[in-house]
Amino acid sequence: MKPLLHMILANYRMTVRNRMALFWNLAFPMIFIVLFGFLFSTDFEVDIGIAGADTNATSEEIAGQLETISAFDVATGTADGELQALEDGNRSVVIVFEPGEQPEQVAAQVYYDESNPQQSQIALSAVQQFLDQINLDALDGPRTVTVTTAPVSTNDLRYIDFLVPGILAMSIMNSGLIGLASAFVTYREKGILRRIKATPFPLSQFIVARIASQLTIALAQAVVLIGLAKLLFDLRIDGNLINVFIMVIIGSTAFLSLGFVISSFAKNQEAADALANAFAFPMLFLAGVFFPVDSAPAWLQPITRAMPLRYLADAMRDLMVRGATLPDEWFNILIMVVTATVGLLLSLRLFKWEASTA
Amino acid sequence: MTSTQAQRGATSDTTAIRAVIQVVQLHKRYGDFTAVDHIDLEVGDDEIFGILGPNGAGKTTTLEMIEGLREPDGGMIEVNGIDAIREPNRVKHLIGVQLQTTSLFDHLTVRELIALFAALYDADTSSERIDQLLALVSLEEKSDARANQLSGGQQQRLSIALALVNDPEIVFLDEPTTGLDPQARRNLWDVISGLRAAGKTIVLTTHYMEEAEVLCDRVAIMDTGRIIACDTPLRLIQSLEQEATIRARVARGLDLDQFRELPGVIDAEIAEDQLSIRTHDVQTSLTALLALATEIDLRLDNLATTNANLEDVFLNLTGRSLRE
Incomplete structure (x- = not known):
């Protein structure tokens, strides 16, 4: 036990002192969360000002509907007051209701801030979609405003809640694939693996030590990233965090074993980095880390389904924000376990102690 | 140096040495290239045994087969009576190894590296023991430096310290002074002589004839995979009948x-x-x-x-x- 524990300890020390790796493992995903969190959090909380809500029953109904949508923050007031608030940047859009041609009709004038096009564009389209829906319903039915259908397809899931599990999956992949592959190739290139082979310390324990330290680091990553998102953006956590951490370990093992496979193929560190990135980069965008891929075109679906990261990201998201339990995720877990097993068997077969001299 | 000279004179006259390493008909090929061609070797207790030869002569391959790092194609290796081909792990506990090129883990200090390697042998990792090893290779002042901050000579001394963590009976040094300046080389010779004085058997390879002459009790001259002569430096030179x-x-x-x-x-x-x-x-x-x-x-x-x-x-x- 003593040799193994020392090796694990040495691995911790090396990781903590390796600033480059620390950056990629911690700072990089943190930057993503902070950046995207702030960038998109405002977009998803649309401040709506309503004036003349009491014009008639229709306007009252619409105002009431708007208030029930959690993505909208609705304030009511006078037309002058609300427009002033819009100019001050406190509203995304302002809707002013005036009586329509018929008693039960209303005319809605929507004002938006031209100087903040991105934000108002999103707010505008959301409101537009909402109002269109009402009008559409009005065409069908005899009455204008019995609008009880689900108005706009805004999910209660905020972007940050979608993003954080994805970022977590991404950082697990990065430290597994890139971190492990380049570390082992470097060890081989520098002759460190041979030096270890000259001692009675077995290879299997050397690998176990590395995996043990990487798993701990992955858990630390998870704690830091979730903590950060909770602190800054009040991240929604519906699931049991223990399950999340178990999934972190399962996912890490899968990507560590893929990292091993890459380290067996790559001749030097540059090749290892390039190869690992060639695997990781497409997964970043096509595996549903930053945006959902369920709505991606049909021809893309088989590609995203071939990516192990998709299953990890899905599982993390289900466990964190959708309140799923581990048994619910049996399929995603199975994919991870298969990936880990195949990777490990392959890399043990391909393992080389020294850089080929040829 | 005078005591070393006297000792060498003494061993050269003793023919009945106890062999701690015995190599018989050892050979190794890489494709068409014969790296080691059926060599016989015998290394005695407490001697510094040198394998001298140009680059590519097969010195390192020979050493690494004895150390259990490479599998021979045939032949017999016995280290302290243990079959080194069948039981390389038992042999690894008995020997200390310095490889020709090892850079070590970055981000660990000299002291941490020595403790780590000691732990890998399940040997003494106490700070007293590490101090002792540091003193043996004169690296006390560098104990908290990172391995990649050391000079070439200091790195070689560190890797010798790592070869000693398990207090081995036999120490293998593969070209320990290659690439060092003359001063660093002489310092290292003193360290190696000190090891012999401490009762260790040392097998080293070198392509510096001066090193073999000054340091080694016996020298095997190796060329193209074969041992072409093996004796004390003095007798090898005398055999030339050249003054x-x-x-x-x-x-x-x-x-x-x-x-x-x-x-x-x-x-x-x-x-x-x-x-x-x-x-x-x-x-x-x-x-x-x-x-x-x-x-x-x-x-x-x-x-x-x-x-x-x-x-x-x-x-x-x-x-x-x-x-x-």
């Missing part, structure tokens, strides 16, 4: 035969403008050479004589220089 080499810079296009015919001369050659005459009697040959020079009005620049050394032994055995 010295006379060297001088001369005009080009001289007739070699007139030098070869001088009394006492074994052979003579001229490479560009460098004349070298190997002789078994310096005084006679030199006197005759000077007489000849006066007679034919030949200018001898940078005239010098060098006592015969292992370089000459290698040249005599292979017809090539060790440095080629």
Whole structure:
């Protein structure tokens, strides 16, 4: 036990002192969360000002509907007051209701801030979609405003809640694939693996030590990233965090074993980095880390389904924000376990102690 | 150095040494290339045994087969009576190994590296023991430096310290002084002599004949996978019956035969403008050479004589220089 524990300890020390790796493992995903969190959090909380809500029953109904949508923050007031608030940047859009041609009709004038096009564009389209829906319903039915259908397809899931599990999956992949592959190739290139082979310390324990330290680091990553998102953006956590951490370990093992496979193929560190990135980069965008891929075109679906990261990201998201339990995720877990097993068997077969001299 | 010389004289006369390493008909091929060609070796207790030869002679391959890092194609290796081919792990506990090129884990200090390697052997990792090892290789002041901050000589001394963590009976050093400046090389020689004084058997490879001559009790000269001579440096040199080499810079296009015919001369050659005459009697040959020079009005620049050394032994055995 003593040799193994020392090796694990040495691995911790090396990781903590390796600033480059620390950056990629911690700072990089943190930057993503902070950046995207702030960038998109405002977009998803649309401040709506309503004036003349009491014009008639229709306007009252619409105002009431708007208030029930959690993505909208609705304030009511006078037309002058609300427009002033819009100019001050406190509203995304302002809707002013005036009586329509018929008693039960209303005319809605929507004002938006031209100087903040991105934000108002999103707010505008959301409101537009909402109002269109009402009008559409009005065409069908005899009455204008019995609008009880689900108005706009805004999910209660905020972007940050979608993003954080994805970022977590991404950082697990990065430290597994890139971190492990380049570390082992470097060890081989520098002759460190041979030096270890000259001692009675077995290879299997050397690998176990590395995996043990990487798993701990992955858990630390998870704690830091979730903590950060909770602190800054009040991240929604519906699931049991223990399950999340178990999934972190399962996912890490899968990507560590893929990292091993890459380290067996790559001749030097540059090749290892390039190869690992060639695997990781497409997964970043096509595996549903930053945006959902369920709505991606049909021809893309088989590609995203071939990516192990998709299953990890899905599982993390289900466990964190959708309140799923581990048994619910049996399929995603199975994919991870298969990936880990195949990777490990392959890399043990391909393992080389020294850089080929040829 | 005088005590080392005396000791060497003593061992060279003892023929009944206890063999701690025995190698019989060991061979290894890489494709069409024969790296080690059926060699026999015997290393005695408490001696410094050197394997001398040019690059690519098979020195490292031989060492690494004994260390259990490479699998031989055939032959027998016994270390302290243990079959090293069948039970490499038992042997690994008995020996200390310094590889030709090892850079170590970055981000760990010298002290941490020594403790880590000691732990890998399940050996003593106490700070007293590490201090002791640091002192042995004179790295006390560098104990908190990172391995990649050390100079070449300090790195070699660190890797010797790592070879000693398990207090091994036998220490293998693969070209320990290659790439070091003369001062660092001499420091390392002192460290290695100190190890022998502490009762360890040392097997080292080198392509510096001076190193083999100064440091080793016995030397095996290796070339193209074969051991072509094995004895004490003194006896190897004596076997040449050559006392010295006379060297001088001369005009080009001289007739070699007139030098070869001088009394006492074994052979003579001229490479560009460098004349070298190997002789078994310096005084006679030199006197005759000077007489000849006066007679034919030949200018001898940078005239010098060098006592015969292992370089000459290698040249005599292979017809090539060790440095080629």
